[in-house]
Amino acid sequence: MANAGKLIIRPMRTTDLDRIQEIERASFPVPWSRSAFYGELADNRFARYIVAQRQDEVIGYAGMWLILDEAHVTNIAVHPKARRQHVGETLLRYLMAYARSQGAAHMTLEVRVSNTPAQRLYQKVGFAPKGVRKGYYTDNQEDALIMWAELSRFDGRVDCSADERTSSGESGEQRGRKDELRGDE
Ligand SMILES: CC(C)(COP(=O)(O)OP(=O)(O)OC[C@H]1O[C@@H](n2cnc3c(N)ncnc32)[C@H](O)[C@@H]1OP(=O)(O)O)[C@@H](O)C(=O)NCCC(=O)NCCS
Numbered sequence: 418m419a420n421a422g423k424l425i426i427r428p429m430r431t432t433d434l435d436r437i438q439e440i441e442r443a444s445f446p447v448p449w450s451r452s453a454f455y456g457e458l459a460d461n462r463f464a465r466y467i468v469a470q471r472q473d474e475v476i477g478y479a480g481m482w483l484i485l486d487e488a489h490v491t492n493i494a495v496h497p498k499a500r501r502q503h504v505g506e507t508l509l510r511y512l513m514a515y516a517r518s519q520g521a522a523h524m525t526l527e528v529r530v531s532n533t534p535a536q537r538l539y540q541k542v543g544f545a546p547k548g549v550r551k552g553y554y555t556d557n558q559e560d561a562l563i564m565w566a567e568l569s570r571f572d573g574r575v576d577c578s579a580d581e582r583t584s585s586g587e588s589g590e591q592r593g594r595k596d597e598l599r600g601d602e
Pocket residue numbers: 444445493494495496499500501502503504505506507527528529532533534535537538539541601602
């Protein structure tokens with residue numbers, strides 16, 4: 418595991434998916450499948466996914482849906498051997514700045530009530546708990562904490578987009594599909 422060297426943030430590519438699967442399986446009790454990621458990259462015009470890479474090795478990733486003025490974080494994970502080096506924080510701040518640059522005013526996510534490391538990360542970058550979704554996680558019926566952040570303090574001068582897809586509004590179908598991907602943010 419490369420722990421030294423420059424951290425590069427770039428858009429996720431389909432060629433990253435084998436490595437993403439490794440990290441995903443090491444990070445979540447109910448990992449997203451390869452095809453779930455592929456669908457996000459190939460078919461979801463609301464989705465933006467980025468990876469963190471050091472010395473040619475992907476060590477983390479994060480993604481969101483950008484819908485009008487709202488960004489919804491769908492996934493974030495860092496390889497266990499690369500944790501506590503501010504990789505997750507860098508990915509999240511990048512998503513926040515990029516969302517802001519695309520006109521999003523708010524960002525939201527769900528996190529397991531037991532997931533203290535992730536909650537600490539979210540609080541550090543400005544998220545606050547605003548509600549609970551009872552029994553949200555299907556594997557153990559754990560509750561989800563719903564957190565929100567205001568993006569107004571980010572200057573938005575970030576370009577991590579491989580193309581210039583635009584969002585035009587989230588349908589009920591779109592929101593439902595995110596929950597099906599894992600139900601585990
Ligand atoms: C949550 C996760 C992405 C954090 O990534 P990371 O790169 O290790 O986190 P960072 O090093 O960027 O930490 C940033 C801040 O978050 C907090 N934090 C992160 N991990 C923590 C831990 N284990 N315990 C306490 N605080 C923690 C700290 O405030 C830290 O800042 P500091 O180091 O200056 O104190 C990582 O633990 C992970 O992949 N977990 C498994 C997947 C997951 O749970 N994803 C979130 C789903 S909602």
